[in-house]
Every structure is written in C-alpha cells, then in structure tokens.
Amino acid sequence: MSDSRTTSSVVRPNSGPARADGVGAAATPLLSIQGLVKDFGGLRAVNHCSFDVQTGSITGLIGPNGAGKTTLFSLISGFHRPDEGRVYLDGEDVTGLPPHLIFRKGLCRTFQIPREHKSMTVTENLMLVPKGQIGETFWNPILFPGAVRRQERELREKAREVLEFVELTHMADQPAGAMSGGQKKLLELARTLMADPKIVLLDEPGAGVNPTLMGKIREKIQLLNKERGITFLLIEHDMPLVMELCDPVIVMNQGSKLVEGPPAAIRTDPRVLEAYLGGQYAALDG
Numbered sequence: 001m002s003d004s005r006t007t008s009s010v011v012r013p014n015s016g017p018a019r020a021d022g023v024g025a026a027a028t029p030l031l032s033i034q035g036l037v038k039d040f041g042g043l044r045a046v047n048h049c050s051f052d053v054q055t056g057s058i059t060g061l062i063g064p065n066g067a068g069k070t071t072l073f074s075l076i077s078g079f080h081r082p083d084e085g086r087v088y089l090d091g092e093d094v095t096g097l098p099p100h101l102i103f104r105k106g107l108c109r110t111f112q113i114p115r116e117h118k119s120m121t122v123t124e125n126l127m128l129v130p131k132g133q134i135g136e137t138f139w140n141p142i143l144f145p146g147a148v149r150r151q152e153r154e155l156r157e158k159a160r161e162v163l164e165f166v167e168l169t170h171m172a173d174q175p176a177g178a179m180s181g182g183q184k185k186l187l188e189l190a191r192t193l194m195a196d197p198k199i200v201l202l203d204e205p206g207a208g209v210n211p212t213l214m215g216k217i218r219e220k221i222q223l224l225n226k227e228r229g230i231t232f233l234l235i236e237h238d239m240p241l242v243m244e245l246c247d248p249v250i251v252m253n254q255g256s257k258l259v260e261g262p263p264a265a266i267r268t269d270p271r272v273l274e275a276y277l278g279g280q281y282a283a284l285d286g
C-alpha cells in the first residue's frame, strides 16, 4: 500500500542529516553505551554491555528471553540507573539523568507491555506526552489563559496529525482501553511521535500483533526512518521482521553483546544459534 497520502508534517525531514556518511572523521554515533552493568540483587541482568547506534539506522537488538534487552532500554532511557558504565546521546553523557530529561533530549522509548491510560481517549493519551506544557502549573492558566488555549489547540492538531499517520483517526475519541493489542502498539509508536524524537527505542513492537497490523507498523517505522530521519533501536523476537527491517543487528546474550553484523550474517552465525538453542535446552531441562 502506498503511503504518500499519510506523509503529513509528522514525517517532514529533520534538519539534520539522516545518514552521516561525511568526508573525513567518523560521525559521532547518535547513541553509544559503554560498559553498562545492572544488578538486581544477586542477578546480573546487564553485564558490561557496549555498542553504538549510528544516526539514521534501524538497529535491531535480539537475544533469548532474559538476555537483558528490556533492562538495557531502561538503563538507556533513565528508568534504571546503571551500576557501572556510561550512556552517550549525540556525544553527550546522559548517564543517570531522569527519564524526562533524556526524553527532552530526543530519546523516546516504548514499553514491552503498552502503558496507555485506559479511561482517557486516544487523543488525550497523545496530548499528555509533550514536554513543558504551559497549562501544567497552577497559575499559568490563570495568568496566561490565551497562551494555554493556543498551546492546547496546537497539541490537539499535532495529535490529529499523528493519529492520521498511524491510521488510528477512527479511534481518536474512544477510550484507549477499548483498543486491540495491535492498536495499543501503534499508539505506543504514536506517543513517541508527539515528541519529535531523534531516536526511538521500540520494545517488541510486533508482540501479539496480527500480521496486517504488523505490516502497518513495519511500514510506519520505515517511513519515519527514511523521510523523517528518525533513528530506531528495536527489540524484537519476530525474526522475519528483524531481518527485513534492521541493519545492523546486535545480539545480546546473558547481559552482554554477543555479536553484531548485517542481518544475513547474523542469521547464520553459529554463536547466535548456540545462544538461542542453548536457552531452549536449558528451558527443556528446567
């Protein structure tokens, strides 16, 4: 299905280059994690994990259950503080900053289990997202009612555009709790778009989603990457999706990066097969 119809201002190109293949020095990676460690009691969930995500890429992050992928997202986005290691966003050290500050710097994440506000409408869920709403303090609506109303209008318009882009316009006034699992995954993606992100971390966008909606999600990610220059780091267990969408693919195992490479090489790498099969045998034994 062609999508030119939905190419609204939501997907207008960024001012920055989508692909920094510049002459001379290597470009700074948009995201760089270096030696991250996270312990939960006696369990080491992330173990000296390091890798870069290049500007303009759709980088895949795969690995067996419990490999530490979601925990890594939480470390990068500020939801957990690493015990060791650093996180750099566009060359800036953002280690240990709270989630809202990392978010303001252009890094958005989605959750493995969607976190919509069930009783609010889909539009209201989106309007909650953006940073620094002037209506949020007690006195601003009293002192600056015009400015608050103007900002609310702009937010509503932005939400309308974003919903059109993800093809959920028909759900705009429905409570978010009434959406299907796949639609909730689309809403998670939509929430990140309200913030004009530089990089989006997607945690299993395809989990529990039917094939039709899955195709739509894939198409939206590709479009946002190509036309809007948004970089993606994407956790996914659906291998055909990863192979089609991502380059490079990073494989995590037992909290560390096991291997990184183009999808075709990852598919046949014996270390990757061993990591997955080893996990299966362990599960069978258990």
Ligand SMILES: Nc1ncnc2c1ncn2[C@@H]1O[C@H](COP(=O)(O)OP(=O)(O)OP(=O)(O)O)[C@@H](O)[C@H]1O
Pocket: 040, 043, 044, 045, 063, 064, 065, 066, 067, 068, 069, 070, 071, 072, 112
């Ligand atoms: N808040 C927590 N408290 C204690 N242990 C945790 C916590 N979060 C994760 N873990 C443990 O850390 C390890 C890594 O979990 P994580 O959720 O990061 O894995 P994952 O790679 O995302 O797995 P999956 O593919 O199943 O989503 C697991 O052993 C998990 O049980």
Ligand SMILES: [Mg+2]
Pocket: 069, 070, 071, 112
């Ligand atoms: Mg996970």
